[in-house]
Amino acid sequence: GEDVEQSLFLSVREGDSSVINCTYTDSSSTYLYWYKQEPGAGLQLLTYIFSNMDMKQDQRLTVLLNKKDKHLSLRIADTQTGDSAIYFCAEGRRGGADGLTFGKGTHLIIQP
């Protein structure tokens, strides 16, 4: 069945780059997403990548997709305290039309 795996925690120093990794199993996924959830808040879409792309960059965010290995990563450059949150990787076949499969989320902890 479909499965999305992420590490549960990542700790980085303020100002360093954070790299959050994700692996997925469904080769028919057409879109892959990164969501951010701040404490007590809902989910905020950070970025997405279409499965025929290798990389997408959006300001401090860089998404890399290795479709052969079914590996997705999110790099946050110059990590700030405001980046402290849970980051969810998710996959979908129709842009979420019939739902997304989420990973368990990675807690990003920022050290001063």
Add this chain to the structure above:
Amino acid sequence: EAQVTQNPRYLITVTGKKLTVTCSQNMNHEYMSWYRQDPGLGLRQIYYSMNVEVTDKGDVPEGYKVSRKEKRNFPLILESPSPNQTSLYFCASSSRTSYFETQYFGPGTRLLVL
């Protein structure tokens, strides 16, 4: 403002007392879903709806019901809540014509079943 609203935001109830969590979106989206979020388990889909009167089970549908009588509303019904349904619930919607925009999430409903 485009949004997904849920009510109530917080709810404490007792085992067996029927409850409904409402979800409404103002974006004329065809697709709507319900998820539950539990520590260490991430988000899991409960039910989804691809249009009015069309609903289907997600990964964890047991103990839940939904209905989609109108396009904008997608209520989640717990006929006989149990403590294992204590969770954070999210409603989401998306458009059939904008796949890449993925889903818009509501603010969440925190439910405690005693």
